[in-house]
Amino acid sequence: MQSLKEFWESRYRKMDIRESGNIGYSVRYNYWYYRAKERALLKAIKRHGIVIKGKKIADIGSGTGFIVDFLLRREPASILGVDISQKSVDYLKGKYSGHKNVNFQCLDITRSKPQGGSVYDLVDVYDVMCLIVQDEDFLQAMKHICSMVAKPGLILLVDMFPEKTVRLGDYIVSRPREDYLQILTSNAFEILEIVPQFYLFNRNISNRIIRRMVNLFPVVIYVIDGIALSLNIFGDGNKSGASFKLLVAKRK
Numbered sequence: 001m002q003s004l005k006e007f008w009e010s011r012y013r014k015m016d017i018r019e020s021g022n023i024g025y026s027v028r029y030n031y032w033y034y035r036a037k038e039r040a041l042l043k044a045i046k047r048h049g050i051v052i053k054g055k056k057i058a059d060i061g062s063g064t065g066f067i068v069d070f071l072l073r074r075e076p077a078s079i080l081g082v083d084i085s086q087k088s089v090d091y092l093k094g095k096y097s098g099h100k101n102v103n104f105q106c107l108d109i110t111r112s113k114p115q116g117g118s119v120y121d122l123v124d125v126y127d128v129m130c131l132i133v134q135d136e137d138f139l140q141a142m143k144h145i146c147s148m149v150a151k152p153g154l155i156l157l158v159d160m161f162p163e164k165t166v167r168l169g170d171y172i173v174s175r176p177r178e179d180y181l182q183i184l185t186s187n188a189f190e191i192l193e194i195v196p197q198f199y200l201f202n203r204n205i206s207n208r209i210i211r212r213m214v215n216l217f218p219v220v221i222y223v224i225d226g227i228a229l230s231l232n233i234f235g236d237g238n239k240s241g242a243s244f245k246l247l248v249a250k251r252k
């Protein structure tokens with residue numbers, strides 16, 4: 001079995017959004033998938049009055065830069081992106097070379113924190129924790145992340161938060177809200193909310209015809225998901241039927 005680093009180095013080839021998003025679907029699908037993530041993020045920002053402008057931000061597992069793009073449009077003071085993949089870091093350094101306030105470091109968050117020991121107003125962790133399979137590594141990564149947050153400061157973290165730990169293959173383990181709650185509470189954080197991101201994206205579709213339709217017309221999923229979210233059809237918060245959710249935690 002490949003190490004986590006080897007896995008990501010071999011997954012990144014073209015550095016397109018499929019590779020950091022859902023590689024089983026088209027670029028078009030992933031475009032709308034990321035738009036759905038953005039919609040949930042905007043909702044959380046609005047609901048909790050989160051300010052990006054002028055803030056110091058760390059992005060854990062930057063991938064192809066979806067969050068960096070989102071944040072830059074909102075004029076933060078600085079962004080530090082970290083990723084276990086050297087390919088990702090090299091790509092991102094090139095992509096954002098014109099931005100003096102954006103830096104990247106290649107590191108494994110289960111092993112170390114960014115150099116310099118700075119603290120950040122906001123640390124976001126998008127689709128990374130569920131890739132950390134070993135429980136000790138998970139704990140260590142959470143400790144590093146918590147210690148990077150200023151007082152007061154925020155963590156925005158995306159995972160599935162199932163009722164019980166779910167192991168999906170060799171490289172994906174999703175842990176319940178209670179596991180996060182325990183670690184966050186013991187590090188002086190409170191969970192403000194868990195916002196559903198989407199219901200229909202990121203599902204395994206085995207039917208070839210439906211899969212083809214979804215790859216061709218993902219905007220339909222985006223619209224249906226948006227309606228379901230605004231009507232609260234599948235429920236709100238952690239107990240909703242959403243496949244992935246955004247946890248907002250505040251350091252007290």
Ligand SMILES: C[S@@+](CC[C@H](N)C(=O)[O-])C[C@H]1O[C@@H](n2cnc3c(N)ncnc32)[C@H](O)[C@@H]1O
Pocket residue numbers: 004008020021060061062063064065066067082083084085088107108109110125126127128131132
């Ligand atoms: C599913 S991608 C998500 C990328 C980005 N956050 C997004 O939402 O588009 C996960 C990213 O986390 C990185 N990663 C995985 N494990 C990591 C670790 N232990 N430390 C730092 N980065 C990690 C991977 O290299 C990959 O770029």
